[in-house]
Amino acid sequence: QSIVMEVESYIRFYNYKRSHSGIDYLTPNEKYQQMQKVA
Secondary structure, eight states: OHHHHHHHHHHHHHHHTOOBGGGTTBOHHHHHHHHHHHO
């Protein structure tokens, strides 16, 4: 069960904390929120 928690923790980090150079150094969540405003 602890491995599941570790993977979930990394996914949260990847989507909400880690900036991505391919999307102008935003987090995936920030990019998603930005695109929701446009739509």
